[in-house]
Amino acid sequence: MATIDVEEVRRLSDLHPKPALIRFQYGTAGFRTLGNTLDSVLFRVGIIAGLRSKKLDGKTIGVMVTASHNPEPDNGVKLVDPRGEMLESSWETHATTFSNAATTEDFLFVLDAFVKTAKIDLSKPARVVYARDTRPSGPALVSAFEDGLKAIGAEGRDAGVTTTPILHYLVRSINTKGTKDAYGEDSEQGYFAKLSEAFKKLVAGRATPPPLVIDCANGVGAPAAAKLSGLVKENLLLVLENTSTTTPGALNNSCGADYVKTAQKLPPSLASKLNAGQRGCSLDGDADRLMYFYIDEGGKFHMLDGDKIAALVAAFIVELVKTAGLEGQLNIGVVQTAYANGASTKYLAERLPVKCVPTGVKHLHHAAEHYDIGVYFEANGHGTVLFSPTSQDKLTTYEPSTPAQSTALTHLINLMQLINQTVGDALSDMLLVEVVLAHKSYSGVEWDSLYADLPNRLVKVVVADRTIFKTQDAERQLVSPPGLQKKIDEIVQRYDGGRSFVRPSGTEDVVRVYAESIFRPQADELAFRIAGLVYDETGGDPAQRPK
Ligand code: G16
Incomplete structure (x- = not known):
């Protein structure tokens, strides 16, 4: 031994x-x-x-x-x-x-x-x-x-x-490797080849869209996107921005997916880079999150976050399954977290089963495995689609009876190759979004109009000890500190369509406060009132009190 x-x-x-x-x-x-x-x-x-x-x-x-x-x-x-x-x-x-x-x-x-x-x-x-x-x-x-x-x-x-x-x-x-479940060649080249080949098949014959601007967050997504760019350039032109991986302090600084989601703004570095109506997207520091956006003719910023990606992708997959003649034979579901915009949950729940789980890809991934096709996305842009072994067998052995069924089936099989089924993947998700937009002939405007987001605000609160915060009900309720949830509920009920929850971050030394309401000023006010309450109840550095 x-x-x-x-x-x-x-x-x-x-x-x-x-x-x-x-x-x-x-x-x-x-x-x-x-x-x-x-x-x-x-x-x-x-x-x-x-x-x-x-x-x-x-x-x-x-x-x-x-x-x-x-x-x-x-x-x-x-x-x-x-x-x-x-x-x-x-x-x-x-x-x-x-x-x-x-x-x-x-x-x-x-x-x-x-x-x-x-x-x-x-x-x-x-x-x-x-x-x-x-x-x-x-x-x-x-x-x-x-x-x-x-x-x-x-x-x-x-x-x-x-x-x-x-x-x-x-x-x-x-x-x-070498098994019937072989996932791909075990190299970076193998990864890029798998994604780009599936992408090219999925967009073959479709009009080439205007170039897509990618904010690489000055991180590792920059060299990866550059490699991908060379492989897909005949079907999709990628314009890479924020690619300074060696400039000290540049990583995720006023750019990247987390900045876009939290600030709900275009990274300042892209201000002169994006034309009205043009699609842009941001990766995060390790390229597992993706946020899309565009600026309209009036100069207004529109964010297309993980919820909007889930809505776009889930609807597309449902449609393909139906066209392939497989409706009712594959159960398709969506997994979200409490951060999902209330309007997205409503939109999706009218079409599909929707489950809410705690933050963290591992929770979403496991819940998505319970469906034949499980679509999961966090609002922050982290997500993917899982095809269960049953659905993979079904799709690869099914015999279509019409040309339309055959085409839809081929698209589904190519999607299984395009989508990184191991974890959320900004580059794979980006190609997936581009496929759906190409098939639907959507620009960002049509995509954005699937549903209107409820105004929302995400605030970080620095507290003395975030470990005292404990939650239940997929993080929607606080059980500790005692009594705090009751005070939150009292404030929330004063706001039209108000919803708010508080949870400790698992990646930063902060407590996160999310709030939404049907009016923008109310969503902002609610977020800051709850953040102030959290701060006052649990203490911390006065200089850090949320304003
Ligand atoms: C990680 C996780 C995500 C999570 C995010 C924020 O993302 O993989 O699932 O949503 O942290 O988590 P928290 O609110 O607990 O800080 P990333 O992209 O930073 O690895």
Whole structure:
């Protein structure tokens, strides 16, 4: 029976001491905090990734070093399970325990106990594929992580600087290689080839639209979009903006999907780049979120967020399934979170089953797996479409009886190739949106008019301790601090069509407040009143009180 090389783990662990006084937490999207505090976490994640692989009989585990939409000084790390999905939740708890062992000796104790209780056979192989985004803190963190792999004897494959969705794609492709579920060639080129070939088939014969402006958030989406651009240029011209991946401080700064969603504004850097009516979109720092927008003839900004993408895509898929003659044979559903605009939920629920789950892709992904075709999108632009094994079999074996059915079926099969089914993927989603717009002959204006968003506002509140905030009912109700929800309800009922909820962020040290109402000034006022209430009730730095 193989054992841990305790001396080697001790030697390497001593090179990566845990900073005192910091408590780490595997949150919404892994560990995420200031990059210069994460060295020990990365080392220990290397070890846990190796153990996870051993536990799963040598299947390849993914590790992505990124802080996605967060500011540049932040960094983070998340683990990806063999089918390209987020890490199983019980292991999130183990990762948190590993990360908080105070000393090397404590860590060795925790490690030994875990190997025993989780019954990990150390003689099994361990394989891990990993990548990072463009953050300056990335290389040193990857090096700490590689020490973790070395300590546990895991084989590492460095996928370099790439997007989060490409890393998820690689994990699934590596693990399904040579099987009947083979997902694609396990390389970045394989990913781009799969997407671009499916895209070209789906838009063949359609008119070429005006160029699409992409705000790359000055992140890793820039080189990825550049590669894609070359492959699709005959059908879609991509104009890349905010591509400065080496300019200090530029990442996600007044640009990117999170900026657009939160500020509800065009990134200032695009002001002279977008003509009236032209489509634009923003990626986030690791290219797993997408926001579309356009400026109308009157100069007004229109945002087409994750909810609008879900509405566009779900309606298109429903139509194709019906035209293919498969209506009633495949159940199609949509998954959203509490941040979904009330108008989008109403629009979708009139057409399809809609489920609301807590924030975080892992929750949406799991809920979407319950449908034959599950469409999930967070309002912030993170989402995808899942085709269950049943629906994949059905679509690939079904025999259409008319040419129209055959065409619709072929489109559905090509959509399965175009869509990254492992996780939300800004570039894959962007091509998907472009396919639907081309098929429907929609500009942003027609797309936007599917339904009118209820005015809404998202506010961040810096509080003394966000861990005291606990929620229930898919995060729509606070159960702690005690009594706060009642006060929120009293305020909300004074606003026309008012809705508001409060939850702690799992990626930033803030509490988020969402509010909507049927009138713009009321939505803004409601958000700031609730934010003020949260602040007053839970304390914090007076300079940070929401105004
Ligand atoms: C991550 C998650 C998303 C989540 C977002 C915000 O996105 O993957 O599912 O919506 O954080 O989460 P929170 O409100 O808990 O901070 P990303 O793009 O930053 O990885």
